[in-house]
Amino acid sequence: MREVAIVGAGMTRFGEIWESSLRDLFVEAAAGALNSAGADHVDSIFVGNMSGGQFVGQEHLGPLMADHLGMAGVAAARVESACASGGMALNMGFMAVASGCSDAVLVAGVEKMTDGADVTNVLASAADQETEVYHGITFPGLYAMIARAHMEKHGTTEEDLAWVAVKNHKHGSLNPKAQFRGEVTVEQVLRSSMVAEPLRLLHCSPVSDGAAAVLLCPLDQAEKYTDKPVKVIGTGVATDSIALADRKDPAFLGSVEKSAERAYKMAGVTPKDIQVAEVHDCFAIAEICCLEASGLIEKGKGAKAAASGVTSLGGRIPVNTSGGLKSKGHPVGATGVAQAIEVFEQLRGESGERQVEDARIGLTQNMGGSGASSVVHIYQGV
Ligand code: COA
Numbered sequence: 583m584r585e586v587a588i589v590g591a592g593m594t595r596f597g598e599i600w601e602s603s604l605r606d607l608f609v610e611a612a613a614g615a616l617n618s619a620g621a622d623h624v625d626s627i628f629v630g631n632m633s634g635g636q637f638v639g640q641e642h643l644g645p646l647m648a649d650h651l652g653m654a655g656v657a658a659a660r661v662e663s664a665c666a667s668g669g670m671a672l673n674m675g676f677m678a679v680a681s682g683c684s685d686a687v688l689v690a691g692v693e694k695m696t697d698g699a700d701v702t703n704v705l706a707s708a709a710d711q712e713t714e715v716y717h718g719i720t721f722p723g724l725y726a727m728i729a730r731a732h733m734e735k736h737g738t739t740e741e742d743l744a745w746v747a748v749k750n751h752k753h754g755s756l757n758p759k760a761q762f763r764g765e766v767t768v769e770q771v772l773r774s775s776m777v778a779e780p781l782r783l784l785h786c787s788p789v790s791d792g793a794a795a796v797l798l799c800p801l802d803q804a805e806k807y808t809d810k811p812v813k814v815i816g817t818g819v820a821t822d823s824i825a826l827a828d829r830k831d832p833a834f835l836g837s838v839e840k841s842a843e844r845a846y847k848m849a850g851v852t853p854k855d856i857q858v859a860e861v862h863d864c865f866a867i868a869e870i871c872c873l874e875a876s877g878l879i880e881k882g883k884g885a886k887a888a889a890s891g892v893t894s895l896g897g898r899i900p901v902n903t904s905g906g907l908k909s910k911g912h913p914v915g916a917t918g919v920a921q922a923i924e925v926f927e928q929l930r931g932e933s934g935e936r937q938v939e940d941a942r943i944g945l946t947q948n949m950g951g952s953g954a955s956s957v958v959h960i961y962q963g964v
Contacts, residue, residue: 586679587804587811587964590619590797591923596911597761599791604638604694605650611793611916612651612690619797619807625684627651627658630671630691631915634660636704638694647690657684664708665864667691668794668918669948669957676817676959679798690795691920693913701789705914708951710825722786722865724826724952726778729867731833733780738870738885740780744771745888746866747784747908753895754905756935761790761911785866790911794920801964810930815943816851816960818844824954837956838875838947845958846877851943853877856899856960858928858938860921862949863906872947873901876958895936903928903936918948918957929963 592614594607602610608629616622627648635641644658661671668691675689695701706715709724732738748768754760766784774783797807804811820840826832846852859878863869870884878899879887887893893901904910904924907917925944927933947958 583680584682585801586676586798586814587801588796588814588922588926589799589804589807589811590615590621591795591926592618593759593794593920593923594792595759596790596792596913598696602791604634604640604692605646607694607791607793608647608690608692609650611692611795612688615688615795615797621686621797621807624653624656624686624688624797626678627653627656627688627690628671628674629658629660630668630689630919631660632662632664632667632693633704633707636707637699638697663955664950665862665914666918666948666950666955666957667915668920669946669959670819670918672796672918672922672959673817673819673957675798676814679800685799685803687798688795689798689919690793691916691918692793693915694791695789695913696791713825713827720778721952722778722781725865725867726781727826728832728871728952729780732867732871732885735833736882736885740772741768742885742889743780743785743866744768746863746869747771749888749894750863750902750906750908753903753936754909757905757910760905760909761788762909781865787864787907787912790913792911792913792916794916794923796919796922796926811964812926812929813962813964814959815962816845816849818842818848818958820844821955822953824951826952833871835871835875835953835956837953838872838949841956841958842876842947845960849960851960855943856945857941858903858925858944859899859901859946860904860906860924861901861947863902863908864912864949866908868949869902869906872949876945876947895938900938903933903938918946921946921948922959925961929961
């Protein structure tokens with residue numbers, strides 16, 4: 583297996599981007615990644631996208647995006663794994679380079695959610711149609727049940743959940759690409775309107791448009807593109823029952839645990855070695871559960887991590903320095919690639935006011951649905 587490096591990155595701002603279509607968003611991010619590396623061709627393209635068909639009526643994104651990038655003819659296909667589509671696309675890109683099948687691979691995630699689709703129902707199509715959606719459940723509803731289970735088991739409070747939002751908005755206030763750059767207080771979170779009890783508006787990630795792209799190549803070819811490559815040293819994918827009711831413990835995300843274990847094993851590192859992490863905070867409770875399941879925070883202790891400052895910039899393990907899905911935004915198919923870009927920039931020392939001092943090893947964790955799929959990557963600065 584060849585060593586794999588990220589050598590370029592580009593992304594759009596996240597938010598309601600009325601002036602750009604799905605393909606415009608893709609091209610902006612992809613061209614940004616290629617230009618940053620001085621690359622004018624790739625061997626293959628993986629497009630992470632959850633639901634172009636339902637959001638904007640556009641399927642068959644591989645050839646469409648290759649063509650609009652001026653690269654008709656290259657191998658190109660869409661990768662779908664709900665909100666983990668971007669992370670899965672990165673896993674596919676990694677394998678294409680590691681196996682020797684491709685030397686230059688563009689991995690891009692894109693989603694256009696604000697063009698009038700019935701977003702709540704489109705997102706719900708990633709849950710179990712027969713046992714969950716048919717009965718009226720939504721994603722905020724599913725994560726509300728996870729939150730309730732965590733509260734019962736570990737004594738987690740609404741205030742603990744609020745601190746996750748406060749921390750991530752604070753980080754996002756430093757990110758020019760973030761959808762929401764305003765800071766919020768615990769009181770504002772606890773006063774915001776109820777979405778699915780106990781989750782309030784400010785506990786939730788928003789509905790967003792955006793795209794993010796990275797260029798991968800074998801490490802021994804990286805100097806063609808950059809003198810600051812970042813190695814991808816571990817990748818792990820895992821699944822779980824799609825229906826929450828089929829899991830032994832709804833407060834614990836088994837797919838996150840397994841995907842993280844696989845990535846740590848491949849990378850030859852442990853959770854203690856991770857110095858910066860982006861985890862899937864689609865709702866405040868998700869960040870808490872992902873930290874516990876990935877081993878970054880001890881089981882049952884995740885709830886207090888944000889309030890205590892452990893996961894803040896300047897804390898022991900800064901988490902979601904980009905602002906996370908909560909503040910940066912969550913264009914679902916783009917999210918996993920945007921997470922990789924945050925860690926890529928951190929490990930190159932290019933994060934400006936959000937820089938984690940001397941960061942050398944970082945992790946991203948991207949989740950699909952209510953935890954039925956999870957993808958973890960581990961990166962090392964060179
Ligand atoms: N965080 C902070 N502010 C938000 C926000 C969020 N998540 N969502 C909306 N807002 C703001 C809007 O900018 C708007 O502000 P304004 O009045 O100053 O313009 C206001 O709150 C109301 O926004 P609106 O778009 O009317 O909210 P909504 O009630 O239609 O949607 C949610 C709110 C939380 C239901 C929606 O964002 C949502 O469904 N989020 C979850 C998405 C999801 O499930 N993703 C997949 C996860 S697996």
